[in-house]
Amino acid sequence: MPKNRSRTILNDPSELHYELRSFFEFNRFTGTEERHFADLRIAVYENEFWTSKQRDGHSLHEVSYRACYKPQLPGFFIERFCDTDDVVYDPFMGRGTTLIEAQLRGCRAIGNDANPLSSVLAAPRLNPPTIQMVEQRLKEVRLSLPKKIDADLLVFFSPETLDELYGWRSYFRNRKRKGLFDKVDAWIQMVACNRLTGHSKGFFSVYTLPPNQATSLEAQRRINEKRKQVPKYRDTKALILKKTKQLLRHTLPPKYGREDFDLVCESADSTHSIPADSVKLVVTSPPFLDTVDYVGDNWLRMWFCDVKIDPKRIWQIKSLEDWVARMTDVFRELKRVLQPGGIVAFEVGEVRNGVLLLENEVVKAGFEAGLVPECIMINSQNFTKTANCWGVSNNKKGTNSNRIVILKKQG
Ligand SMILES: C[S@@+](CC[C@H](N)C(=O)[O-])C[C@H]1O[C@@H](n2cnc3c(N)ncnc32)[C@H](O)[C@@H]1O
Structure with missing residues (x-):
């Protein structure tokens, strides 16, 4: 469950640097480096920022979904950047991890996924019955x-x-x-x-x-x-x-079952129903190139829920160039929906055995779309649970660390 960290809300992602550099919650010092992208210099912070040693997430998260992230990931950012009733958005919501974490902290959740199955999984857990x-x-x-x-x-x-x-x-x-x-x-x-x-x-x-x-x-x-x-x-x-x-075994905050959440089923690069300048924080993780077959993996669930979808709508992109082009379009759309000063935490995993640093491509795509890249965070930890969650074994093809690029829309 989200723990009661005394909340000091950061006004700007630039205030994150000091916190990340001095982070010592799990008894590790933060490693730092700097990466250069043409005229940009981006700080990279590596530590165990969230960990399987932490308390488990809220029981409402306990539905499986391919390539879901741990609730502590969105929790980390929501806790630091959002106040009650701020709008938190996930354009690739999957099982709805970000949305549940947002509501648990009194925020308003907006989610989108091109697969209608996501709403089937997320909506009931945002407004659960007894x-x-x-x-x-x-x-x-x-x-x-x-x-x-x-x-x-x-x-x-x-x-x-x-x-x-x-x-x-x-x-x-x-x-x-x-x-x-x-x-x-x-x-x-x-x-x-x-x-x-x-x-x-x-x-x-x-x-x-x-x-x-x-x-x-x-x-x-x-x-x-x-x-x-x-x-x-x-x-x-x-x-x-x-x-x-x-x-439903964990208690819920009194105002948890709110009805003002909004779930959309569009491609993340064209979500017209989400108003411009409305979102305070985006926490998300897109499909990583072609590593996961979201339609193939979910065929039985989609049969059961009577959900039909044109598989082409779900991105499984082989070429890096095409992937970067799509992500640039997604960032343009995020720039539209973000409030001035709004923040994006964009997570990608390790792909192609760590040879390809997808986070660098994210920095470039975000910058190209007009957002300001602030820093890269690498959450590395001894994987046990998360490796299961990703459906891959550690140190093999797939993902074994979270890489998050933090960007902002100029205020
Ligand atoms: C890495 S998963 C997100 C998992 C999520 N963070 C969670 O914890 O459940 C990526 C999601 O992107 C969705 N997706 C694929 N193509 C999309 C597109 N064009 N627009 C929006 N969502 C898409 C997939 O259906 C999948 O649910």
Whole structure:
């Protein structure tokens, strides 16, 4: 949960330099260097600014999502730069980590993701029902039997469990059609979507790859053969209630369940519905080139939630040049939505085995778009939990440190 750090709100990212240089919260001194970009000199600070040794995040974060970051990352910046009711925005919100951290600190959250699945995951956790409301609804719902099923899915689920999943799908569809789909239904859908596949009895499926990496049918057939396993019945209502209790086990600040959050489903470079000059702080992490297949990894969740998307809308960009061009467009859009003096914390991971320093490209793209790069922070730590969260093993292809470029819109 966010800890109660006595808050001194920084007026400008330039005030961050001293704090980063003298940071010693986890008993390490900050390493510093300077990088040069044509006429620009940018300070780089490396330390363990947030760590797996810190208390876990709020229980509401505990839904898996490919390439999610630890809540401590957005928490670090929100705590330092935002006051109550300031607007915090994430243009690539994924499971909504930034948004939850913003609301936990009394800020107003705006999120965007080109995949509508993100809103399915984030909205219910920004305005959650009580456990009692969920329990009552689970008692009331009668799940209908499907007329037809896709037998391929029996590779994950027992026939009875699969019937229930079809029952849930038609329940949600009917509620939407009748205009009755409410926050309790949305919560149940979000929890069920997160219980589809995984490697314990808490999931609806037989043992699979971690839940944020929905395996293909063929790969799952091979896993089943290798482990000599057959899917067993899982009581979907019981598992939804169990996970609900886990997600809601931490207390929430009194004004947490506010209704003024805004979720958008556009490409991050053209989010016209977000007003100009409205955002105080952006904390985000974009797709890193082509390292993650967000559509392929989420196919089963998207099936369950009836979410359809043109895969071309989700960026998986091979060429660095194209990636930089897209990010420059994103920064132009961020410059539009930021208040004068507003701040961006833009996180990229280590890619291509650390040979390519993506953060340098971010500095250049931000500058090109008219923002002022302030510094680069590198959060390095002994990875255990986060490596799991990223779905990559440490020191192999993928990400094992967070690199954050801090930029501002000139006041
Ligand atoms: C690295 S993930 C963000 C994860 C997020 N920080 C979290 O903690 O869950 C990048 C996200 O960008 C989204 N995305 C990909 N292309 C996009 C685009 N053109 N515009 C907006 N979002 C996009 C993906 O769907 C994915 O959710």
